Amino acid sequence: MADSELALLLARIQFAFTVSFHFIFPAFSIGLASYLAVLEALWLKTGESRYLDLFKYWLKIFAIAFGMGVVSGIVMSYQFGTNWSVFSDKAGPVIGPLMAYEVLTAFFLEAGFLGVMLFGMNKVGKGLHFAATLMVAVGTFISAFWILSVNSWMHTPVGWAMNDVGQFVPEAGWWEIVFNPSFPYRLVHTVIAAYLTTALVVGGVGAWHLLKGRASPHVRTMFSMAMWMAAIVAPVQIFVGDLHGLNTLEHQPAKVMAMEGHFQSHPDGAPLILFGIPDSEAETVHAAIEIPKLSSLILKHDLNAPLDGLDTIAREDRPPVGIVFWSFRIMVGMGMLMLLLGLWSLVARVRKRLYDWPLLHRFALLMGPAGFVAVLAGWVTTEVGRQPWVIYGLLRTKDAVAPIGVPGVAGSLAAFVVTYFLVFGAGTIYILKLMAKPPHPNEEDVADAPIRTAGITPAQALDRDGIHPRPDKQEGAE
Template sequence: MFDFTALELARFQFAFTVAFHIIFPAFSIGLASFLAVLNALHYATGRDVFIRLFDFWKTIFAVAFGMGVVSGIVMSYQFGTNWSVFSDKTGPVLGPMMGYEVLSAFFLEAGFLGVMLFGRSRVGPGLHLLATLMVAIGTLGSAFWILSVNSWMQTPVGFAMNDQGQFVPTDWWAIVFNPSFPYRFVHMVLAAYLTTALVVGGVGGWHLLRDSRDAAARVMFGMAMGMLVVTAPLQILAGDLHGLNTLEHQPAKIAAMEGHYDGHPEGGAPLILFGIPDDETGTVRYAVEIPYLSNIILTHDLTSPLPGLRDFPPDERPSAELIFWTFRVMAGLGFAMLGLGLWGAVAWWRGRLFDSPVLHRAAIAMGPMGFVAVLCGWITTEVGRQPWTVYGLLKTQDSVSPVELSAVSSSLMAFIVVYFVIFGIGTYYLFRLMGHPPEGGDPEPVHGPTRAAGVTPGPAEDVDADGEMEA
């Protein structure tokens, strides 16, 4: 297939399937927690709008969850077909951790999923709320174990090598809670929450453009903007801490992300905002720089040394040409999310949160940007780790199966066709579900002083002495 090697096609195939897979867990992690919040709000307040939204989003969750499971199964088979050497070398460490994810997290969410989707009238509101919480905890548990596995590949500790060249665990606590895991886990969970908030905000904005009095749309939009304004600053802080950790353990990745081919042993490294990295010449053409800012961001100090790609052997350097841009797209979208959240907060303060079509259109435009940021983040993480599968210890070229080029190319073409058909249909169905407003309930009156959960009482309502709304 063209001039690619079996290794290059195996890498591309894994990247292709991961790209399809990661967007669904990123969405379902945040959506499961959103469903738990909606269920708890209905249980506490008895307000019909919350259960209407729960029923609306639980169907979307079920479809996304199913698509994530299917894509995850396909991805796992590739460890045996295309990466059998990697599986053999790392199996004693990674195999049990993947098993723990299934036993402790996937079984939990899958076991309670049916009760959450179909059991409210059968088990009662209390047990139904418990089932929803278990599904949310299960999704977070899955993220915990998967991020622990990936983080160990980035910062391997707690192992010894046996006579067969396998990684053998010696300290499970160190393996699970490896040096980069806390930062990656927090960063990924916050990314999932932001992704869900953007989707919910985009759907809410869509329905507000069609009917600004729709109570369910108001609640969706208000909760989404609230989540953005709280979570986006936390994500920026988590990203900063994650960057410091990466500089400590994977300095070559940071050099590629920053576009620093030459090191700065005395500090003073500039932040290259834009440019065109060229790995062949080792330069960034048309660079737009801010002096000293890279040092300030990465080390919080002007004089601390920062390495460049030329400080590492040529065969151990990641390519800057891709991750230089994916990192900037991810970071730029993070600040755009913060800006949208602040815009929503100002509109809420002015009492215009539900009467600003420009804001609603901006929310719609930002709806898919969480997925883009997640994909760019994973590309930065995984391409920046190259040429290693286990950082500093096992190279990618030594991890691939002894498989023929024709076998990899045929399976890759089959995956491309099947994925675009199946997941294209699934995504179209999700858009159809999101395009229909939540059923039931009456329109929400337009104006008034109360700002609670994104719902504003109108002129035909009064608030009695107990805080309850009366028509």
């Protein structure tokens, strides 16, 4: 392997590692922000303290996950200017403004209201605090909107022209670029995935405490809410995923061919290959377990519909079939297990055994991280399936990399791996420790939890001295 090819491979691995690590946290915080808004709305509507306690319990976890998401995302912007400076130069007139919109709208909105959400429970009115929580939730969605618009344009580039210096520039206006053909499907699919990821984490935590015999109203409430989310949203996600797949077949057929393992064209109906070992050199799937003509039925809604294979695509334009084939099956497999969990929880509700069915609770606990596995597998399917293009059909990945050397990329990659696992590993362990403790009445605020002096919190010290009595300690307060 030539040095330039090795440098390209290391640069791709570095970006894949950092973006995958980063994607874990927004996938959680997007759904968790909305969950917090629902909890606070229920508390304001019903006045039941368990909703407020759950809000405070998950707010501490949200604060850590949100912080790690922001920090882990900063590194990627630097890579655009170092490892991928050629891409940044060529696509900057299109990509740059969209990324700027994300900062000006979503990030400023989140940053402006996050402090009120985290520390303002006892400092502002209930309505204003709820508004801040809503703004943070909306901000996470807007952030996903712009980031996915950028990513989707790289998959289905439209509305562009080439200027005199070889840069992609908007041709007529921004609406066609922002709402490119794959964007609506990708946005809905990804946001629902974030909601399911959060629901599975909440359900896993609730199942853990139920298995430990901690069947308090707080634990029951969050487990019940999570199971409702899984039961309702998992079927919707499967339907949306099917629509997204049909859109991908229209605009990126090579990706779907790799997902399906179709090396050869099938003029009279293509089989659905459930499992097998793809062999790109031999252009076949060894030991294939398949269902005749089912792929044509799924993709074309006709058992006998013809489907093209990778034999219609030049070898240099094909994605790595093995990676895409298996990452797609991992994603779909996780989706099927989510559907099973939701249906099982409905059976448990009907039989009035939602809180005392240990097998269900063990399954829910095992499914706790399934959302993260699914979103990462889906991301791998999407991005590896786009190869060898960084802007599909227009700019190859090998032509987008900067003139970098192997030692520099290898050294920075090693530093990222060590730093990420140490820093974000420690943060993840701390989140797991918080989750291991059940929510309880009079849950402490974020402002009280992190800093303790002589065994008491700052707010408790003020309460002790009578300087700043907290509203929740006053007679008649929630």
